[in-house]
Amino acid sequence: MDEAAGPVAGPAETGAGQRRRGQTVTIRDVARAAGVSPATVSRVMNNRETVAPDLARRVQQTAASLGYRPSAVAQGLARGRTGLVAITVPDLGNPMFQSVLRGLSRAAGRDGYRLLVTDSHELPLEELVLAQESRLRADGLVLCSPRSHDRELAELAHTIEPFVLVNRNVEGVDAPTVAVDYASGVRAVCAHLGWLGHSRVAYLEGPRASVPNRERRETLEAAAEGRFALHVVECGSMLEDGFEAADRALATGATAIVGYNDLVALGAQGKLDEIGVRVPDQVSVVGFDDIPLSRYTAPRLTTVAVPQEDLGREAWQRLGAMLRGEAPPADVCFTPRLEVRQSTGPALR
Amino acid sequence: MDEAAGPVAGPAETGAGQRRRGQTVTIRDVARAAGVSPATVSRVMNNRETVAPDLARRVQQTAASLGYRPSAVAQGLARGRTGLVAITVPDLGNPMFQSVLRGLSRAAGRDGYRLLVTDSHELPLEELVLAQESRLRADGLVLCSPRSHDRELAELAHTIEPFVLVNRNVEGVDAPTVAVDYASGVRAVCAHLGWLGHSRVAYLEGPRASVPNRERRETLEAAAEGRFALHVVECGSMLEDGFEAADRALATGATAIVGYNDLVALGAQGKLDEIGVRVPDQVSVVGFDDIPLSRYTAPRLTTVAVPQEDLGREAWQRLGAMLRGEAPPADVCFTPRLEVRQSTGPALR
DNA sequence: TTGTATGCGTTATCAT
C-alpha cells in the first residue's frame, strides 16, 4: 500500500543528489541533517561526554532515522585499531581447537574484540601465510599449535606481532606462551598402562609437523624403555586416520593403543568395534585432549584432559595486555590430568 | 655463523628518522626509498601492467627490503571492499556447522575471500547484533540457521545486505537461500521406523528458536498421525542435552528416539549405554546431519544425512555472485538421505 | 561545548 504513494517519489527529491559509491550514509550525511559538524556526530557516536545532552539526543535521533552505522573500516584506519583479533588453528574440525576458540572468544569478547578465525588445514606452508594475512586485518594474533618450523616462525615473528603462542614453545621467539605439559600427561598414561600390565603399546602418530606429536612420541619412547615395547604407527589427526590405522596398530600385537588425540583414538575405537575387537577387554585405548564427545562414546574414552577453554582465556589475557601496551603475564604451562574412563583395562596376559 | 656478518648494520643509518604512530612502513616510505611516487608503488604492488619492468623490479626490491606490507584496512577503505565474508552460526561446537564453514571457506578462499566467523551461542537476541557487527567489517554475510524471528530478521535485513540464508527460509526476506528439505528426511525416518515396527517414538526437541526443530517436530507429528504415538521431549542441541534427556525419553515408553541432531542423539546414546539399555536391541536411535563422528560410534548412528559442505559452497556461489554485481543463482533445496546404520532395529514387541 | 582542519594508508582519476 505504502509502496507507490507519491507519483514521482524518486530519491532525487528526498535528500542529497547522487549516491556515492561507498557507504550509503556517512557521518557527514548525519552532520548535515542534524545541522552540526561531523566532529560532533563522531563525539556523540563514541559517547564523548563533551556534548550538550539535548544536542546529543538530536544527533542520535537523526543518526538513527537515517540508519547511520559507522564504517568499521574507516574507524579502523582512523583509530589505528580494528577491534579484531586473529586466531589460526590447524584444524577447525577438531573439537579441541574449538574449545580453545570458545575460551578466546569469550574472553576477548568481554573486551569488545571479535575473532578472525583461519584454518590452516594442517598445512605448515599455508599456516604462516594465513597468519600474516589475517594479522594484517586484526590487532593481534593467536597462533594455536603452529605446525611451522621453529626457524621460519622465528624469521617471520616480527610480521605477526603482537601475537601469543598456544600449545607450543618456539626456539628463538619470545612471544608470550600458553602451553600444556604433555610429557607429564604421557607419563601418567604410561604409569596407568603399566599398572594394568600392558607390555606392548602402539602409538597412533599425529601429523609429522605437529610438535605436540613429537613430544608425545618421544616421551612415550623414553617412558617405554625397559617397561614395555612401543610401536609407532603412522596415522594423522582425524577420525578417519585413526579408523584406518587401527588395523596396523593391532598388527603390532599391542594390547594398548595410544592415539595422538581423541579424534584418532575414537576413530580407532570405531574400527575395533567394527571388526569385533572388544575395548577394553581385548585392547585398551587412550586419547589426548578430552573433547566433549569422549565422555559419551561407548566405551567412554580414557584420555589426557587438557583445560582447553583455559588455554584460550589465558591467551587473551596475554594478548589483551600487549594491546593495551602493558607487559603480558608470565608464560603459563598447564599440567594435564589423566581422565580414566572405560576404554582402558587390564592387559590380557 | 652467518649471524654477525656486518659490523654496524643498525637501522639508524638506513632510512627515515622517527617512527609514526600507525603502520611501521607505509607506501610512502617505499616510494621515497625507491625514488618514485606512491601511485607507482601501488601499481607495482597490485601487478598493474603499466609499469616499466625494471622499475617494477626495483620497487619490489625496495618494498621487500623495507619489509613493506600494505595495510589491509587502508586498502579496504580505498577499494570499498574488505575481502572478508562474515558467517554467523548458532554453535561453532556443532560439527554440522563446521562442515558448512569448511565448504564456505574453501569456495570463498578460491576467490580470495577470508572468513570472519561469529558464534551466536544459540542466543537469538545476540545473533542479529553479531551479524550486523561482523557484516560491517566484511563485504557480505552468510547467516547460517538463524534463530531470530522472521519479523526481526525481515526488519534488519537491509542492514546486513548482501547476505544469503542457509538452512532457513524467512518470510518477507528475498535473500538467496540454501536450504534442506528436512520434512522429506523426517518422512524417511518415519517410514524406516514404521517398517521396523515402532509404535512409540520420542523426539528429543532442539532449541525452541530453531526453525529446523519446529519443522522436524511438526512433520514428525503429522507423520505420526495414525501410525505411532509421538512424545516430544524437551532437550536442546548439544551432547549434554541429549545425555540428560534420554531418561525422560525412556520414561515415555518409546522404543525409538529421534534426536534433534546427531549431537543430541549421540548424547542420548551415551546415556543409554551408561544405564545398560542396549541400542538398537531395546531402543532405536536416530539423528540428523550425519556429522563425521556418527560413522565411528558404537553402534554407528542412523541419521538423516545432509550435504553439509555443499551448503557452504552453494552459499558462496550466491554471495560471490552478488558481490560481483551479478544475479545470484536460484535458491536451492537439498534433499537429505536417510543413512541407515546400526542404531536402529526392529521394535521389541 | 562546538567547529575546522588534518591525518590514517591506499587506490584511482586525471594530467603529463
Add this chain to the structure above:
DNA sequence: ATGATAACGCATACAA
C-alpha cells in the same frame, strides 16, 4: 609510463 591529487569515512588535536 609516471606523478600529483583527490577521495574513502572517521577520529582527533587544535582553534574558537
